[in-house]
Amino acid sequence: MPSTPLWKPGRALMEQSVLKKYMDWLFVKKGLFFRSYHDLWEWSVTDVEDFWESLWHFFQIKSHDTYFTVMERTEADMLHTRWFSRATLNYAEHIFRHKTRDRPALVFQSERHSLQEISWDTLEKQVAAVSTWLRRRGVKRGDRVAAVLPNIPQAVVAFLATQSVGAVWSSCSPDFGEASILDRFFQIEPKVLLMADSYQYNGRTFDKISDFQKLIKKLPSVELSVLVPYLDKDASLDGTVSWEDILHSPTTALDFEPLPFDHPLWILYSSGTTGAPKAITHSVGGCLLEHLKALTFHQNVKPGDRYFWYSTTGWMMWNYSLASLLTGATLVLYDGAPAFPTLQVLWTFAEKARINHFGGGAAYFIACRKANLSVPTERLKHLQTIGSTGSPLTAEAYEWIYEHISRDVWLISLSGGTDVCSAFVGGCPLLPVYAGEIQCRMLGCKLEAYSEEGTPVSNQVGEMVILQPMPSMPIYFWNDPDDQRYRNSYFETYPGVWRHGDWIKITPRGSVIIFGRSDATLNRGGVRIGTAEIYSALEKIPEIKDSLVVYLEQEDGSGDMPLFVVLAQPGNLTTELKTQINDTLRSQFSPRHVPDRIEEVLDVPYTISGKKLETPIKKILMGQLPERVVSRDTLRNPEAIDIFATMAAKKSVL
Numbered sequence: 162m163p164s165t166p167l168w169k170p171g172r173a174l175m176e177q178s179v180l181k182k183y184m185d186w187l188f189v190k191k192g193l194f195f196r197s198y199h200d201l202w203e204w205s206v207t208d209v210e211d212f213w214e215s216l217w218h219f220f221q222i223k224s225h226d227t228y229f230t231v232m233e234r235t236e237a238d239m240l241h242t243r244w245f246s247r248a249t250l251n252y253a254e255h256i257f258r259h260k261t262r263d264r265p266a267l268v269f270q271s272e273r274h275s276l277q278e279i280s281w282d283t284l285e286k287q288v289a290a291v292s293t294w295l296r297r298r299g300v301k302r303g304d305r306v307a308a309v310l311p312n313i314p315q316a317v318v319a320f321l322a323t324q325s326v327g328a329v330w331s332s333c334s335p336d337f338g339e340a341s342i343l344d345r346f347f348q349i350e351p352k353v354l355l356m357a358d359s360y361q362y363n364g365r366t367f368d369k370i371s372d373f374q375k376l377i378k379k380l381p382s383v384e385l386s387v388l389v390p391y392l393d394k395d396a397s398l399d400g401t402v403s404w405e406d407i408l409h410s411p412t413t414a415l416d417f418e419p420l421p422f423d424h425p426l427w428i429l430y431s432s433g434t435t436g437a438p439k440a441i442t443h444s445v446g447g448c449l450l451e452h453l454k455a456l457t458f459h460q461n462v463k464p465g466d467r468y469f470w471y472s473t474t475g476w477m478m479w480n481y482s483l484a485s486l487l488t489g490a491t492l493v494l495y496d497g498a499p500a501f502p503t504l505q506v507l508w509t510f511a512e513k514a515r516i517n518h519f520g521g522g523a524a525y526f527i528a529c530r531k532a533n534l535s536v537p538t539e540r541l542k543h544l545q546t547i548g549s550t551g552s553p554l555t556a557e558a559y560e561w562i563y564e565h566i567s568r569d570v571w572l573i574s575l576s577g578g579t580d581v582c583s584a585f586v587g588g589c590p591l592l593p594v595y596a597g598e599i600q601c602r603m604l605g606c607k608l609e610a611y612s613e614e615g616t617p618v619s620n621q622v623g624e625m626v627i628l629q630p631m632p633s634m635p636i637y638f639w640n641d642p643d644d645q646r647y648r649n650s651y652f653e654t655y656p657g658v659w660r661h662g663d664w665i666k667i668t669p670r671g672s673v674i675i676f677g678r679s680d681a682t683l684n685r686g687g688v689r690i691g692t693a694e695i696y697s698a699l700e701k702i703p704e705i706k707d708s709l710v711v712y713l714e715q716e717d718g719s720g721d722m723p724l725f726v727v728l729a730q731p732g733n734l735t736t737e738l739k740t741q742i743n744d745t746l747r748s749q750f751s752p753r754h755v756p757d758r759i760e761e762v763l764d765v766p767y768t769i770s771g772k773k774l775e776t777p778i779k780k781i782l783m784g785q786l787p788e789r790v791v792s793r794d795t796l797r798n799p800e801a802i803d804i805f806a807t808m809a810a811k812k813s814v815l
Contacts, residue, residue: 206628359392
């Protein structure tokens with residue numbers, strides 16, 4: 162455990178943070194005094210109802226009907242916990258509480274479009290136009306609106322209009338394949354389908370008109386289809402309505418449908434690398450409270466800030482970043498590849514857009530470090546925080562950010578997931594940042610590390626579990642009437658306890674270290690090894706561009722642990738480099754971390770949201786057919802699967 166922090170919060174940040182204002186409010190309103198963040202956290206997960214009710218009042222939630230009870234827990238395993246019964250509210254209405262002429266609502270740039278700002282007035286008029294059109298076409302509370310759109314202002318407008326009328330939003334990124342989109346939307350039977358004519362990535366344009374035609378035919382529930390001209394302003398398709406026609410149709414004033422606290426807000430999806438993606442449904446009120454808490458307390462996002470997270474509409478971080486509008490911040494959008502034409506593109510964008518909060522996947526920051534990228538601090542004078550999620554951020558990447566981006570920035574590593582559309586662990590403006598460690602367990606999240614026997618452990622590696630319900634936990638999985646998939650996903654291992662599937666350690670100072678997915682743990686000779694430890698050690702070797710490690714159990718009880726590496730200079734896997742890899746793993750961790758063999762591959766497969774496919778690759782190498790363990794449509798680089806399928810076919814690793 163590092164003894165010296167990379168960053169400490171200054172007095173001004175601590176005293177002026179929203180979290181400190183909340184602590185002061187608790188003292189004045191409730192007579193509660195907390196000496197430290199950890200004392201506050203302990204109260205938030207012990208007096209659960211009082212904590213969540215305090216957020217209701219602190220954030221001045223606007224409800225059209227008064228709530229009757231804060232929490233009603235009827236089952237031991239957290240399913241169907243009811244929150245703020247009888248309250249009615251609207252997520253979009255809370256966003257428009259912050260409309261102002263003092264700053265833009267949105268800032269947008271893409272590979273093809275120069276920087277542009279969208280005012281609150283323009284945003285409101287467009288949302289009003291789309292919501293009026295939806296109402297006049299019979300779209301009502303509970304109907305589903307599905308969208309295949311890039312990360313563009315039109316997607317934000319469509320979501321806000323959907324929520325304003327009480328319909329349920331669901332989106333996919335246009336880089337998803339047709340089959341992958343169909344796997345998701347067919348489950349939820351959308352009434353409305355929106356799709357862009359095309360999208361751009363890495364300087365190339367990809368036409369989506371033909372995919373749109375196929376989807377319309379294969380989704381019989383769709384009654385209204387809308388074409389959003391994006392790269393071709395003259396694009397049209399018979400039988401569809403033009404987005405521009407909707408914006409110019411007769412409009413009534415923007416009105417918000419009051420919805421029960423537990424009414425569906427949006428439907429997100431599990432990765433779908435194996436089997437049909439789970440259609441994870443979140444509530445209006447649950448996400449509203451959780452997002453206000455997460456962005457203000459744990460990232461200190463304030464009115465007037467500019468908030469950016471590099472994402473697509475197919476990743477939950479798109480939904481999460483929308484919540485910056487709840488705080489009065491300006492939402493900053495970028496559409497395109499993060500490394501086109503170079504890895505500097507997003508940092509240049511951060512400078513031009515005057516971004517205060519800059520977020521992305523851990524893989525992006527690791528790639529920047531590997532490329533020895535450096536950004537002059539004076540170019541990022543507006544930057545306050547850097548956020549990272551998607552996979553564990555290595556200690557080396559932490560150090561690179563402080564050495565090559567800014568020594569003053571607050572680095573916030575988040576970990577949570579689509580399951581709660583938020584984070585379980587994240588940042589705290591009152592605590593220091595240590596390399597490789599997430600600062601804290603977030604308020605209201607009773608997270609522990611469990612041993613295999615199901616008991617909490619401290620300063621030891623264990624399973625991440627959640628012991629108390631949270632409002633942003635799914636209200637259900639769509640089309641899962643008996644909750645069987647829901648229960649199997651979280652409550653199968655420890656009765657009544659949410660098992661998330663990550664392998665973690667809670668340190669004596671209350672920070673959290675994540676070692677990777679527990680289902681990808683390398684259980685070697687009875688000793689569990691986190692894949693993140695292997696990857697962290699290899700980060701120190703400049704010759705290695707990327708890596709993937711798995712453990713293959715044999716019928717006789719033995720096992721084989723191959724390490725696959727992508728080299729910065731292909732073809733240079735020398736004996737000396739192999740020795741260096743082994744020595745690094747042995748000296749930094751233990752002899753058990755040394756692989757049985759090291760093989761070069763040209764690429765490592767990733768999901769579109771940036772997660773390595775450790776478990777599917779393990780299954781392929783153990784003889785399962787690739788098409789049975791992974792859907793190629795869910796991958797950023799599906800051709801990488803073929804490398805391992807060829808290995809398995811040749812039995813070169815078994």
